[in-house]
Amino acid sequence: MGVTMRAPSKRSGEKEEQEEEVAAAAGRLAGAPEAEECSDVDSDSDREMEGIRGPGGLVKDTLYLRSCQAHSVVPASCFLRQGSTPELNLRHHGLGPQGARALASALTSNPYVKRLDLRDNGLCGAGVEALAGALSKSSTICDVDLSENQMGVVGAQAICAALAVNPTMQKVQLAGNGLEEHAAQYLAELLLAHTGLKSLDLSYNQLTDHAGEILGPALAENTGLTELNISWNHLRGPGAVAFARGLEANIFLRVLDISYNGFGDPGASAVGEALKTNNVLEELNMSNNRISAVGALSLGLGLRVNQTLRILIAHQGHSVSGDNF
Numbered sequence: 001m002g003v004t005m006r007a008p009s010k011r012s013g014e015k016e017e018q019e020e021e022v023a024a025a026a027g028r029l030a031g032a033p034e035a036e037e038c039s040d041v042d043s044d045s046d047r048e049m050e051g052i053r054g055p056g057g058l059v060k061d062t063l064y065l066r067s068c069q070a071h072s073v074v075p076a077s078c079f080l081r082q083g084s085t086p087e088l089n090l091r092h093h094g095l096g097p098q099g100a101r102a103l104a105s106a107l108t109s110n111p112y113v114k115r116l117d118l119r120d121n122g123l124c125g126a127g128v129e130a131l132a133g134a135l136s137k138s139s140t141i142c143d144v145d146l147s148e149n150q151m152g153v154v155g156a157q158a159i160c161a162a163l164a165v166n167p168t169m170q171k172v173q174l175a176g177n178g179l180e181e182h183a184a185q186y187l188a189e190l191l192l193a194h195t196g197l198k199s200l201d202l203s204y205n206q207l208t209d210h211a212g213e214i215l216g217p218a219l220a221e222n223t224g225l226t227e228l229n230i231s232w233n234h235l236r237g238p239g240a241v242a243f244a245r246g247l248e249a250n251i252f253l254r255v256l257d258i259s260y261n262g263f264g265d266p267g268a269s270a271v272g273e274a275l276k277t278n279n280v281l282e283e284l285n286m287s288n289n290r291i292s293a294v295g296a297l298s299l300g301l302g303l304r305v306n307q308t309l310r311i312l313i314a315h316q317g318h319s320v321s322g323d324n325f
Helices: 015-030 040-052 055-070 077-081 096-107 124-137 152-164 181-193 209-221 237-249 264-277 293-305
Strands: 087-089 115-117 143-145 171-173 199-201 227-229 255-257 283-285 311-313
Touching: 055 077, 055 096, 077 087, 096 124, 124 152, 152 181, 181 209, 209 237, 237 264, 264 293
Parallel strands: 087 115, 115 143, 143 171, 171 199, 199 227, 227 255, 255 283, 283 311
Antiparallel strands: none
């Protein structure tokens, strides 16, 4: 099993720098002399932004600073440095619900952001609810990462409702949010309503058998999704079978990751049956799903008929008996 390592945090050495940047931005907006520029990459970025930031950018920054003041939060210097670049990366910034509220107010007037990365910010349900309003109205943001924010069912309901009415959104990442079967209904509604969504990441959640029974029929009816990652959940037994049946009827999905779910032999057999009919899937990862030789045989029968699958990852690294596929 691979382990992803994160680089050591640089936050401890950036606090003073961020305060200087925020003060400098506030000074520019107020007409005051600019504070000392940041070093290295940040200073280069700031100089570039000075040349292209127009009245719209000043208005955006002003609204954000006022919103931060109203919500009693420290402004994120990355937002002030964003200028007209299409990506806003605020991951690991500890925004919290209040920071999300401040950001949401500013996003409604930001015409530049296309990709919004808010991974690991402790937004919780309240913060995601605040952002949902802005995302529902955005005509530019097409890629959003809200992973690792403990959004729970409250956040899932809010974000799914917001995205369902926004045809612009194409890629959504909701990994590691503690989503359980109660959130599955809202996710299913999103799959049924949004035909423009191309990529969805639901990995590292708590979606169980019942969630599979809810998501399976929605996957069968979905028109548009081409990539789905639902690895590291708990789709087992009837839930795994129902989900596989959804794959059988789906005619759009090209990449599917269902690894680390415990599909078992019944789930593997259902996937095998799906592969006999499905003629669009190209990549399938179902590794570490407790599949024995019996399940592998059923899966193989489907592979003999399927003509489109190019990549299959099915190693069972946690084998106990030694005869697993």
